[in-house]
Amino acid sequence: MSAPEGLKYSKTHEWVAITGDKARVGITDFAVQLLSDLVYVDLPKVGQSITQSQPFGEIESVKHVSDLYAPVAGTVTAVNTELPNQLELLNQSPFEKGWMIEVQLTQPADLSGLLDADAYTAHCATEGH
Amino acid sequence: MPYLYNTAEQRTAMLDRIGVDSVATLLEQIPQALQLHRPLDLPAPLTEIALEQRLRQLADRSTGAADRVCFLGGGAYEHFIPSVIDELTGRGEFYTAYTPYQAEASQGTLQAFFEFQSLICELTEMDVSNASVYDGASAIAEAVLMSMRVTGRKSRVVFAGAVHPESISTVRTYVQHLGCEVVCTPLSAGVIDRDQLSAALTDQTACVIVQSPNFLGGIEDVTAISELAHKAGALCVQSFNPISLGLLKRPGACGVDIAVAEGQSLGIPLQFGGPYLGLFTCRSEHVRKLPGRLIGETVDRQGKRCFVLNLQAREQHIRRDKATSNICTNQGLMALRATIYLATLGPQGIREVAELCCQKAHYAAKQLAQVAGLPLMSTAPFFQEFAVRCTDPAAVITKAQQAGFDVGPLLSRFAPISGLSVEDQAQGLLVAVTECRSRDEIDRLVEVLA
Amino acid sequence: MRNTIATRLLSDLSTPGRRGASYPASDVPVEPLASLIPSAFLADAAPQLPELCEPEIVRHYVNLSTLNMSVDTHFYPLGSCTMKYNPKRHERLSRLPGIVDVHPYQADGSNQGMLELLYEMQQMLGEIAGLPAVSLQPAAGAHGELTALFVAAAYFRDKGEQRTKVVFPASAHGTNPASAAIAGFDCVELAPAGNGLVDLESLKRAVDQQTAVFMVTNPNTLGLFERQIDEIARVLHDAGGLVYIDGANMNAIMGITRPGDFGGDMMHYNVHKTFTGPHGAGGPGSGPIAVRDFLGPYLPGPIVTQSTASDGTTTYAQTTPAKSIGRVRAHFGNIGILVRGYCYLRTLGAAGVRAAAEDAILNANYLKALLADVLPAPHGPHCLHExxxxxxxALKDRGISAMDIAKRLLDYGFHAPTVYFPLVVPEALMMEPTETESKETLDAFAETIAKILTEDPAELKLAPQTLPVSRPNDVQAARNPILKWTPCVKD
Incomplete structure (x- = not known):
């Protein structure tokens, strides 16, 4: 698994890249491997507001479904519309082409509950499978 | 004991292998105090001969449609059932199998249900059909819950006009603890009063439910109703009569979002109300919100076409409390009956049955009005069923019964129908006519009631 | 001996001009359709159904049927599903005209035999449950659960109590939380305990004045009896809540212990399982519920009541309980399945019912013992019916998964057990042989599993190899769903 430096990570395996008052959100390589055989992703619409630690969408494999939890709060400004039709992007490029949503932060992001790359890698090791 | 294999010697050998001296030891995991220390109080066991006598004795005290002439309707109809249906569904390979969890060992069932979904889509002109739900009434309840999921509106559903009162009662039971208001808008001249319907729609209405032909037989303008629903941002749910689609414009062509039905008329016997068959269809954009099982086509390891349970992540065994429905066991064997029925009739057959029902019903309505003095309750166009007004409906029913005819049901046995006067509800009687009824039977009924 | 023509899809077999059924010409004067129904309401053409003749329909479905495993043809130890023998006498008797041709709106007076049968069925189910008030209306087990939760909600609302929670163990069937959510409750799941049973302490922590119902399957999905069930019931009752017994596993305990006697307040039956419905390739089922007296007034109606006149004649009528929750479906219930269940109970009687449960337990424990060395069950030492x-x-040592075993069993002519459920057991194979199987079959099945575990793991990934298809691509099916026949050129 990989976990690029510079991103922040949630314990529920979402990543977030923050630039100014904007954030881009996706799920990690670890999560993609854990879920395996992805078949469907349900993402919010532009304009929808999301709440930190609350579900903003769902991702399904054949016999499993998981909520996607928002690592930050804000309003959705863009959605990766390619993704639902090209789920292999998540396998090929989870941190780049497999991004899910862009968010306009409504307040300064509360990053206290999020992990850096090293801490996240250590967290995954404890969850190992 | 019938149906058991184990001999006394085998039981001993099996207990030895387990390492206990008796079954009682195996039962020790159930605390003594909780065990039942007496035989159940059940009737004495019967041999097959005695059982047959008992069942015949009971069945003889219930007179079936075969002994009487049936003009009963209200959502269950005596249609002719081709012999192939009983013969084919009577095969143990179908009826003693279960849910096709192991696709490789269930291709017969899976393909048959894929065909069911295909034929129901062809019949309704809807995009997607599931592999069945319990019955027509619970299908409406599932449609209401699905409408709430699709629209995100959870506080109001609107029944337009005369939907079957047992369906409305079922929906009330399903949503009564969810804080959802169930509104019924009135009839006017036998069909939906569209102004009153418009007035009842709010921006919190999840769906409009229209039954066409409606409970009193009247054919609704479903296209207009679905336009009204959509204007309010609600879904339109139609409950239809599958046989009527041999003639009538289909739900998919009327713009409805979810079309459901009681599928009993597709080759399923009356059997006092069940098991019947809930048909459930929707537009493709809502497929992931659909309740119940779906069969999908795919390929196997070697690229060969085959069929599997599909989109299971919607279902209770995976999504648990967030599932699109709690349904697990569905009406499989009844869906197989409906598939064979539709395959046997084909496009011409279903059209002929529909035309026969329609022509005979109109003949019966005319004769009842002109000769027996039982006028139609409304001038609304109807298909195979209609309501007549009689000053003493109980007497009419009794008179018919004494002559070997069953008509009804009486509207008075149901909860009040919105927009129907107290007098109409007290005096209304439903009459249904199918392809099974002959002119002679209709004439005799009219004569008896004249 | 494969027949690939007859297993093409119906719509591919369709040939314009063929017919499977014809109807007589109308014997009433025929009016122009447009004079009966406004043309705006009429379809332009008949529905686009396939056109077939009767012989090809018969050949098609007979051939399709041979692609199924079934109880009539194979050992089918699908855990939690009670795949027992379906007696042939039930099929003939449930087709008697006085049963199969009865219209739901026929007058009760002309339907006394049917109502008597259903009344007797209510009585028998009440006795086996130890819970006297019975509704036969629910169409399947999950429908029964939902109905009982509506009953509980109505009861608490009537008492003026605000109870919002339904609690269940992690090993519960998915239908339990799904039903609770539809009935408007919040779901609380108990963490699994090491011994496979409900952990009384975590139950006590979860249950409070907001708890409406605790749903528990007993014996549970591991085939173990919840031996603290009376303690569990006390916890619930002390907090003013109700205990719901999921009756999926009644085949283990019928005649031996009763839900009403061990603290249950409500339960459902699966008539298609326990009382050999049959299973119908996925249904129909029948899911009657039995509840305590004080919950009886809330049951859905109608139910059958009996009355005896002064001259001694007994009559049966359909009545609706005083505070009924209303209906959960149209009409009375899944009569066809209830009649079969009635035939079963009348054939077995009290001793037979208990004997069936005891042999189900014996067969399960025997199979468990046979497999103890090769495929151990983590919970025990003994089980009930499964x-x-x-x-x-096997996965750790040789890379053989539960799925590999399941698929390879098909090659050897056995239906697979339930796999990967319950989730509390890794690589789970849930086996329920039922009482209507022989020692010889169980011996052969156990030998086969032992043999499979010695086979080449790489080959097992290709199993089954002798069935019409092998390992369908579920991912492709779900990513691009094809849910109906579409006309296109194919091989």
Whole structure:
């Protein structure tokens, strides 16, 4: 698994890249491997507001479904519309082409509950499978 | 004991292998105090001969449609059932199998249900059909819950006009603890009063439910109703009569979002109300919100076409409390009956049955009005069923019964129908006519009631 | 001996001009359709159904049927599903005209035999449950659960109590939380305890004045009896809540212990399982519920009541309980399945019912013992009617998964057990042999599993190899769903 430096990570395996008052959100390589055989992703619409630690969408494999939890709060400004039709992007490029949503932060992001790359890698090791 | 294999010697050998001296030891995991220390109080066991006598004795005290002439309707109809249906569904390979969890060992069932979904889509002109739900009434309840999921509106559903009162009662039971208001808008001249319907729609209405032909037989303008629903941002749910689609414009062509039905008329016997068959269809954009099982086509390891349970992540065994429905066991064997029925009739057959029902019903309505003095309750166009007004409906029913005819049901046995006067509800009687009824039977009924 | 023509899809077989049924010409004067129904309401053409003749329909479905495993043809130890023999006498008797041709709106007076049968069925189910008030209306087990939760909600609302929670153990069937959510409750799941049973302490922590119902399957999905069930019931009752018994596993305990006697307040039956419905390739089922007296007034109506006149004649009528929750479906219930269940109970009687449960337990424990060395069940030492073995050892040692074993069993002519459920056992294989199987079959099945575990793991990934298809691509099916026939050129 990989976990690029510079991103922040949630314990529920979402990543977030923050630039100014904007954030881009996706799920990690670890999560993609854990879920395996992805078949469907349900993402919010532009304009929808999301709440930190609350579900903003769902991702399904054949016999499993998981909520996607928002690592930050804000309003959705863009959605990766390619993704639902090209789920292999998540396998090929989870941190780049497999991004899910862009968010306009409504307040300064509360990053206290999020992990850096090293801490996240250590967290995954404890969850190992 | 019938149906058991184990001999006394085998039981001993099996207990030895387990390492206990008796079954009682195996039962020790159930605390003594909780065990039942007496035989159940059940009737004495019967041999097959005695059982047959008992069942015949009971069945003889219930007179079936075969002994009487049936003009009963209200959502269950005596249609002719081709012999192939009983013969084919009577095969143990179908009826003693279960849910096709192991696709490789269930291709017969899976393909048959894929065909069911295909034929129901062809019949309704809807995009997607599931592999069945319990019955027509619970299908409406599932449609209401699905409408709430699709629209995100959870506080109001609107029944337009005369939907079957047992369906409305079922929906009330399903949503009564969810804080959802169930509104019924009135009839006017036998069909939906569209102004009153418009007035009842709010921006919190999840769906409009229209039954066409409606409970009193009247054919609704479903296209207009679905336009009204959509204007309010609600879904339109139609409950239809599958046989009527041999003639009538289909739900998919009327713009409805979810079309459901009681599928009993597709080759399923009356059997006092069940098991019947809930048909459930929707537009493709809502497929992931659909309740119940779906069969999908795919390929196997070697690229060969085959069929599997599909989109299971919607279902209770995976999504648990967030599932699109709690349904697990569905009406499989009844869906197989409906598939064979539709395959046997084909496009011409279903059209002929529909035309026969329609022509005979109109003949019966005319004769009842002109000769027996039982006028139609409304001038609304109807298909195979209609309501007549009689000053003493109980007497009419009794008179018919004494002559070997069953008509009804009486509207008075149901909860009040919105927009129907107290007098109409007290005096209304439903009459249904199918392809099974002959002119002679209709004439005799009219004569008896004249 | 394969017949590939007859297993093409119906719509591919369609040939314009063929007919499977014809109807007589109308014997009433025929009016122009447009004079009866406004043309705006009429379809332009008949529905686009396939055109077939009767012989090809017969050949098609007979051939399709041979692609199924079934109880009539194979050992089918699908755990939690009670795949027992379906007696042939039930099929003939449930087709008697006085049963199969009865219209739901026929007058009660002309339907006394049917109503008597259903009344007797209510009585028998009440006795087996130890819970006297019975509704036969629910169409399947999950429908029964939902109905009982509506009953509980109505009861608490009537008492003026605000109870919002339904609690269940992690090993519960998915229908339990799904039903609770539809009935408007919040779901609380108890963490699994090491011994496979409900952990009384975590139950006590979860249950409070907001708890409406605790739903528990007993014996549970591991085939173990919840031996603290009376304690569990006390916890609930002390907090003013109700205990719901999921009756999926009644085949283990009928005639031996009763839900009403061990603290249950409500339960459902699966008539298609326990009382050999049959299963119908996925249904129909029948899911009657039995409840305590004080919950009886809330049951859905109608139910059958009996009255005896002064001259001694007994009559039966359909009535609706005083505070009924209303209906959960149209009409009375799934009569066809209830009649079969009635035939079963009348054939067995009290001793037969208990004997069936005892042999189900004996067969399960025997199979468990046979497999103890090769495919151990983590919970025990004994089970009731079913047990859950784990292939985690085989997976670790040889890379053989529960799914590999399941698929290879098909090659050897056995239906697979339930796999990967319950989730509390890794690599789970849930086996329920039922009482209507022989020692010889169980011996052969156990030998086969032992043999499979010695086979080449790489080959097992290709199993089954002798069935019409092998390992369908579920991912492709779900990513691009094809849910109906579409006309296109194919091989």
């Amino acid at each position: 047990f859950v073995a784990s292939a985690s050892g």
